[in-house]
Amino acid sequence: MRGFAIFLLAALAFGSIVSAVAAAQTADQHLRHNRLIVLTDIEADPDDTQSLIRLLLYANEIDLEGLVATTSIHQRSRTAPESIHHVIGQYAEVYDTLSQHASGYPEAETLTARVTTGQPVYGMAGVGEGRDTPGSDAIIAALEADDPRPLWVAAWGGPNTLAQALHTLRATRSPEALARLVAKLRVYTISDQDDSGAWMRETFPDLFYIVSPGGYGAATWTGISQVVDGLDNTTISNAWLAEHIQQGHGPFGAAYPDVAYGMEGDTPTFLNLIPNGLSDPEHPDWGGWGGRYELYTPELSALDPDGFTGGVPVTEETREIWTNAIDTVRPWRARSHGRAHGYAEESFTGFRATLWRWRDDIQNDFAARIDWTVSAYVDANHPPVVRLDHADRLTVHSGDAVRLSALGSSDPDGDSLSYHWFQYPEAGSYPNAIDLWGADNLYARGFHAPEVEAPQTVHFILRVTDKGSPALSRYRRVIVTILPAGGQ
Incomplete structure (x- = not known):
């Protein structure tokens, strides 16, 4: 009996060690995930809903710490947090099936608690003393959390909620504390959809900032949905979206709206945060699913200053930013006979090409994850x-x-x-x-x-x-x- 007791104690101790190791491994895996807060002018364009559906399918691999309803030049006087809640409600319907395919998906209640809102006014009119909101408070709390990882803020619309957080920090923290918090920020905005982006870049010259300022026609993010002669554009077509995402793929796929102005223009903000083995978010110049960006001060003439911005002024950049980079891409294609794969004859060069080279992989991955919401593990890829x-x-x-x-x-x-x-x-x-x-x-x-x-x-x-x-x-x-x- 005494030998059995010793064996039992040893087994319990070993089990505790195994549990501790497993817990440490889980914590280490968590720390390898990127932290993200999204600012979205959802309801200004259906593409915010499209991007949010895709993002939630990767919520097991990105630590989504906030979803903030904001304004933009396209939706100047209201925010729509109820639309974020609606998408989370659709996510709740498929959560049990989705979570069979990978660990780490947050429950819908967790995501719901992270939904906040910014000021229902446009741009810098929402920035200043007394203009704090639950959204700007959430950004400050995340920055000051005891977490060594950088905090990514993706602006799918106007970024004035982030500008308000920085305004408050500048007014209430010491210069040393402000510098430390700004150093933790990583910002990616989809062009400039209000006038606060230029203010932040000038006021906080050390702020890590990815943006294609100016006219939308000069923006890397447009590569996700642009039809290109000579490329196979099948996976961004309406027919492909209907077959592989919207129809016959459960309530989450059915919630994906038809394209109105462009497919998922906001999605490149988080694609390089997905740990697929390709990108390193700290090195935007290395390239990945979300495109490639280089650090320099672009000339005003390169920003398509007369192109469409919705009315946001295009101004001279005051310092270096992470912005458009040029790649040359030759598509990789299957062959019907002989060597299984090879390169096409034609090549494509430009800033959008940094995203084109991965587009079919991106879309196939999306389709597979939509399948995860309706299929058992053995029936999905x-x-x-x-x-x-x-x-x-x-x-x-x-x-x-x-x-x-x-x-x-x-x-x-x-x-x-x-x-x-x-x-x-x-x-x-x-x-x-x-x-x-x-x-x-x-x-x-x-x-x-x-x-x-x-x-x-x-x-x-x-x-x-x-x-x-x-x-x-x-x-x-x-x-x-x-x-x-x-x-x-």
């Missing part, structure tokens, strides 16, 4: 798990042979996998294309490091796609630093 057979940061010398391998990648549903290794030249410092050995679709490829006179970085992307329906892709990025031959 889930993304592959991508592994590297080496580190994701490599340092080599000119002339070295470098092997890249996806050995060990797998799929939770047992699907067959396709592989695609490619260089992302715009993301690195080395300016030239590097030839990789072998066919484009091999799981393992390699290259000889080119001659360099000074250290250079090269970004290689591994895209792994399953053969489920819809086909889903996940990624890994390998950054290779090339040193001169014989260097240290």
Whole structure:
């Protein structure tokens, strides 16, 4: 009996250790998620509802800390928190089924408690002493929370609720505390939909800010829905949305409204926050599902100052911001015979191309998650798990042979996998294309490091796609630093 008691105590102690380890792993996974507060002029355009439906499908992988109903140039004198609540109500209907497919989805009651509102007035008229709102208070509380992670604020409409939070912090906190809180902020606004964006960028010159200011025609975010001659535009068509999202996919899909002005113009604000192995939100210049952005002060002439803004003035930028970057993309296409995949002949260059290269993957992932709301786990598709057979940061010398391998990648549903290794030249410092050995679709490829006179970085992307329906892709990025031959 005494031996059994010792065994029991040991088992209990071991169980406690296992539980503690599991809890620590869960906490660590949580800390890897990005924190996000959304400011939305929902009801100004159906695309806010579209983007909110998509966002909630990723609420297990993004810590959604606030949903704030705001105004914009397109909806100047009212906010519509009731419309946010309506979408959450639809989410509640599918929560039990959705949460079978992945852990971490918040309950509808949790999301409901995070809905607030800003001032029902336009722009800077809603910023100043005595203009605090539940929305601006929520931003301040999130910034001051005991959480080391940055706080992302995505403005789908006017950002004056964020401007009010910063106004209050500047008036009530010490300069040191203000600087510390501003350093935690990461802002992405869909163009400038009120006049507070330019004020924030000038008043807080250290504020991390992603925006394509000026006319909407000069904005990266438009790439999510723009029809392009020579590209396959099927997955952004009304027919595709009806078949794969809206009809026959339960109440959450049925709640997705028809396109009125443009499909999901707000969605790029959070796509790079999804942990799909591709993007690093702290490096917008590396690129990802939400596009690629570079840090510079754009010229006024590049902002399409005479283009459509709804009436928001277009002014000279006063400092560097994260804004449009230029990529050249050759579409990757399946082949009917022989080598399974290859590149199309035609290439596309521009700031929208930074988003075009991922568009089909983005849409297929959305369709799969809508399926999660109505299907059992065994009846739906889930993304592959991508592994590297080496580190994701490599340092080599000119002339070295470098092997890249996806050995060990797998799929939770047992699907067959396709592989695609490619260089992302715009993301690195080395300016030239590097030839990789072998066919484009091999799981393992390699290259000889080119001659360099000074250290250079090269970004290689591994895209792994399953053969489920819809086909889903996940990624890994390998950054290779090339040193001169014989260097240290």
